[in-house]
Amino acid sequence: MAIEREAVIAALKSVTDPDSGKDIVSAGVVRALHVDGDAVRFVVEVAEDRAEAYGPVRQAAEDAVKALGVTSVSAVMTAHSAPKPPPDLKGGAKSKPAGPEKIPGVDRIIAIASGKGGVGKSTVSANLACALAAEGRKVGLLDADVFGPSQPRMLGVSGRPASPDGKTILPMRNFGVTMMSIGLMVNEGQAVVWRGPMLMGALQQMLMQVQWGALDVLLVDLPPGTGDVQMTLAQKAHVDGAIVVSTPQDVALLDARKGIDMFNQMNVPIVGLIENMSTHICSNCGHEEHIFGHGGVSAESAKLGIPLLAEIPLHIDIRTSSDDGTPIVVSKPDSPQAGAFRDLARTLVAAERA
Ligand code: ADP
Numbered sequence: 001m002a003i004e005r006e007a008v009i010a011a012l013k014s015v016t017d018p019d020s021g022k023d024i025v026s027a028g029v030v031r032a033l034h035v036d037g038d039a040v041r042f043v044v045e046v047a048e049d050r051a052e053a054y055g056p057v058r059q060a061a062e063d064a065v066k067a068l069g070v071t072s073v074s075a076v077m078t079a080h081s082a083p084k085p086p087p088d089l090k091g092g093a094k095s096k097p098a099g100p101e102k103i104p105g106v107d108r109i110i111a112i113a114s115g116k117g118g119v120g121k122s123t124v125s126a127n128l129a130c131a132l133a134a135e136g137r138k139v140g141l142l143d144a145d146v147f148g149p150s151q152p153r154m155l156g157v158s159g160r161p162a163s164p165d166g167k168t169i170l171p172m173r174n175f176g177v178t179m180m181s182i183g184l185m186v187n188e189g190q191a192v193v194w195r196g197p198m199l200m201g202a203l204q205q206m207l208m209q210v211q212w213g214a215l216d217v218l219l220v221d222l223p224p225g226t227g228d229v230q231m232t233l234a235q236k237a238h239v240d241g242a243i244v245v246s247t248p249q250d251v252a253l254l255d256a257r258k259g260i261d262m263f264n265q266m267n268v269p270i271v272g273l274i275e276n277m278s279t280h281i282c283s284n285c286g287h288e289e290h291i292f293g294h295g296g297v298s299a300e301s302a303k304l305g306i307p308l309l310a311e312i313p314l315h316i317d318i319r320t321s322s323d324d325g326t327p328i329v330v331s332k333p334d335s336p337q338a339g340a341f342r343d344l345a346r347t348l349v350a351a352e353r354a
Contacts, residue, residue, distance in 0.1 A: 122150045
């Protein structure tokens with residue numbers, strides 16, 4: 001059932017803005033409204049110091065739209081420090097929509113996603129970044145996995161990023177990769193319990209306030225699943241493509257499919273799928289075994305008409321290298337395991353994706 005944009009606006013108008021007493025549409029709190037068939041998404045934009053107070057408002061707005069019978073509603077909250085811009089729901093030619101922006105100096109953004117945690121998304125991101133650097137690409141890696149930032153450990157980076165001017169942040173660099181992670185902004189071992197608006201603010205800051213410099217490609221290591229970070233990234237930055245990492249297990253594939261649907265809805269092209277932990281190679285005898293089954297991702301990618309970009313083996317050296325802070329592409333560049341990542345990098349460069 002297709003929902004009328006006017007009906008959505010009317011539903012949103014039933015929610016009162018606590019600060020102005022007006023409805024949230026007239027108050028300019030609702031931004032970037034997209035109505036796509038029966039899927040609705042919008043941003044609730046509030047001043048930085050009011051973010052917490054507006055949590056229930058965001059929820060009420062989402063509930064009001066849900067009550068129209070739409071199948072999918074996504075209301076993302078962002079906090080800003082600048083004065084509130086006027087409402088922008090008409091999409092008229094004169095008003096500039098709060099749409100995705102290019103990051104200065106960054107040619108392309110590729111998001112690395114997974115349907116669930118633990119499938120090796122961060123391992124793939126770290127190794128792919130190093131492999132692209134080895135191919136001579138200027139590569140950045142933004143660790144946006146706010147719930148479990150692991151890039152500082154995997155890339156052997158520690159310390160606080162400097163901010164000499166108090167406005168912009170200098171990224172860190174290792175193995176030819178320019179990187180920034182939410183993990184560098186909190187104390188090590190401290191659980192990152194971000195609330196929605198803080199999380200959005202942190203992501204925006206890492207995208208726009210980090211001095212990324214000139215990059216051919218910025219890889220973004222996303223949190224698992226389909227949540228606010230994914231939505232915010234696609235709304236705030238121009239994302240050129242997404243790579244979905246999955247293991248061969250069915251359950252992971254089902255989750256991966258949700259991720260693919262989400263990117264389709266956000267008009268982010270899927271570059272391809274990666275099957276990780278595809279084949280187990282014994283470190284003693286080199287014997288190959290399909291512990292988690294094999295070929296599931298390949299079958300799925302054929303069905304969906306999406307390229308299968310790589311099949312990465314399950315090998316202990318991949319894990320120990322990551323744990324030691326030197327990805328296998330750097331620690332054992334000539335091993336077959338590193339070769340899988342290097343081939344992936346070459347495939348992306350050849351396809352002009354990175
Ligand atoms: P995610 O980012 O999806 O949560 P990680 O990249 O953190 O997953 O990987 C989860 C664990 O699996 C880590 O300990 C990592 O070292 C290990 N791992 C990931 N891919 C492989 C692989 N191909 N072979 C061996 N271990 C792997």
